[in-house]
Amino acid sequence: MNLGIQMGLYQTPLGNDQARLILACTGIPPPARSAMYKSGNKVGEKIVEIAEQDMNEKLKQLKKKNEMLGLPSSHSINIQMDAFYQSRGITSRHKMGQGASKVIGVACEDETDQHHVISYHIVNKLCWVGAWLRGEGYDVSCPNGHVGCTANKTPAEPLSERETGYKIGEKLAKHDLLV
Secondary structure (H helix, E strand, C coil): CHHHHHHHHHCCCCCHHHHHHHHHHCCCCCCCHHHHHHHHHHHHHHHHHHHHHHHHHHHHHHHHHHHHCCCCCCCCCCEEEEEEECCCCCECCCCCCECCCEEEEEEEECCCCCCCEEEEEEEECCCHHHHHHHHCCCCCCCCCCCCCCCCCCCCCCCCCHHHHHHHHHHHHHCCCCCC
């Protein structure tokens, strides 16, 4: 049941705390907060795994389509890319630098009418584990300065669409695709 709740929550803008409130208001004893977060992590990992498998399948279908058309393996495919910043605006009036702490780059193929997502890359400056450890008095630095670090860029480094596009290109190159 807990995994089912998490599957539903991943399809909505609600979070664990709101789900616990809804359950409590309907007279259903809500699961413990820690149990909900643990089951949410399990479901999230499985969703990422399934999405990766689906993207790999779409890449195989693109290669197969090119082979069926008699195109050489060096034939490039057309893609479109975009990036989403976790911020209303990219700058701030109150502090120097970018206002965003996360960027998600997505690449979609333009070879079919469906425009399937074939790759993505996430750049994250936030690490909740590192913030908690620093709050407890430990001298840790992110990214990857401790076990469980979720950041892959330091807070001072700028977010870059160029770098995000490069990482997506590296992923596609592993599948021998030229874009």
